Amino acid sequence: MDTVIGAVVQAGTPLFDKARTFEKLRDLIGDAAKRGAALAVFPEAFVGGYPKGLDFGVRLGSRSAEGRDMFRRYAEQAITVPGPDVDTISEVVADVGIHVVLGVVERDGGTLYCSSLYFSATGNFLGKHRKLMPTALERVVWGFGDGSTLAAPATDIGVLGGAICWENYMPQLRLAMYGKGVEFYCAPTVDDRDVWLPTMQTIALEGRCFVLSACQYMERGDGPADYHPIQGDAPDTVLIRGGSCIISPMGEVLAAPVFGRECIQTAELDKADITRGKYDLDVVGHYARPDIFSLSVNENPQKIVKP
Template identity: 45%
Template sequence: MKLKVCLIQDSPVFFDKEKTMQKVEELCIIHAKAGNQLLVFPESFIPGYPRGFTFGAKIGSRSEAGRDLYLEYYQNSFELGTADQERLERLCRDLKIYLVIGVTERYCKNGSLYCSMLYFSPKGLLGVHRKIKPTGTERLIWAEDSGKSLVSFDTKIGKLGGLICWENYMPLARMAMYQQGVEIYIAPTADARKNWTATMQHIALEGRCFVLGCNQYFKKSMYPERFQEEVSEEPEEICNGGTVIISPMGEILAGPLFGEAGAVSYEIDLDQIIKSKLDFDPIGHYGRDDIFQFHVLGQPKIKKEE
């Protein structure tokens, strides 16, 4: 089966959920009209990845100004089960697309924020992956989730799954995806280093899957004026992109795109996955179940699209 995929390397309207949602809608319309069936947006695209922000926190103390900033971030974050979800479901239904998008999620059950990856089909929400380990000081603003968040989906366009940013450096988290037979491995990120491309190639070779690595392109000047002091020490090109599509043999099919906003698109052929497994299959003839046992606590079985 052949499938046209499109990765959106762009910028949100920072800390403004409504305007960012409008931008998502506009971009989806453009790229759906170009024949793309699966669209992917970067990590925390709604309402933005707060690179350079301290939220007024030091070890042993937090400032009131930092708490105010966190409140604003919270108020502009995405919430499932509300009009936010309905809006993206309607978009996917109208355009007949699959959509995977990174959001900061306001989780109604406990009041915390999560760095989440939402999966939508033309019929609605498939599910959500919440980052199981935020990196560094991301832990200040994002909670971490359990094995129940290591989701995957058996859809009409292939088996979808993936991890966010530096979760992809967790070998056992990757294996949790491989063991579900993921064919299209989606990796939204905020990492714009050139060696991130090598990470994406390694995962494709290791997992024998297509890898879609999607990042933002963002300049410091895109922050509203009132946030400029927060990021005064950051370079102007604060996130340089690097969005890329990799084959199951580790070959770069499209991208990496650096230095500009844009989209990376390619028609992938899922038959290449089977062909690649002649040499290597991490859950098949290279699995050695007679030696190794692997079990993930709480991981759900792959969910079949209705």
């Protein structure tokens, strides 16, 4: 497929309510398909939620009982991969018939991970990527991924791949993705700063790939009554303001950031633009200097208990 419609879904999670989250997910995937999308990218932690403004009772040298219970509630919203929730998502995707990249909170044993899941248009689960480096307080509630989940699945529309939120500031991870031939670089995020757009433009230019970054739009009212973020308790308090975008391999903004509301943005992606871009810049090909620089990537699972 030479030209596809890509979509970035800018929406927030109904916090601590998995059932409502799945209802919203179903509706949004359907809405993206109605807009002609062959690929829809969802924000970071859309399933499971990003409870911005909570500290989970953490202080240096101590944790509170209330924070532990909040973590328990948060863990209950996470999904196992694979598992019945992934099967449900696969069924939704298959019914609609588009490729989906979905940010989730994943539970594996007693640890949570911030992950991206990849689905084909037929609903097949293609793989996952666990965030390698949670940022700041995220490290309290999320574990560290390893190189075994540097997913770059090949599909009938092209090679998918990418990184989650501030992982995109890890040059080694970006280079690993370029080395896998990523064509549609998917960047789920909750970073709503103005500087996020030039970051995505830099990646598109550097990798000569399409970049699709989906950010949440979330208000305090998306959480339950006993959710008390530091930003305030007024229901219309904006916690994550959006800023999703789609960028061409030449750094052109195909879908500009929208702030202050939920939306789905689309753009036509001509894969020939990837080849046109790599004419004068291929950082893992003719513009590389392997005689001077090289990158070693450990893609083995890192397990503390080995059989």
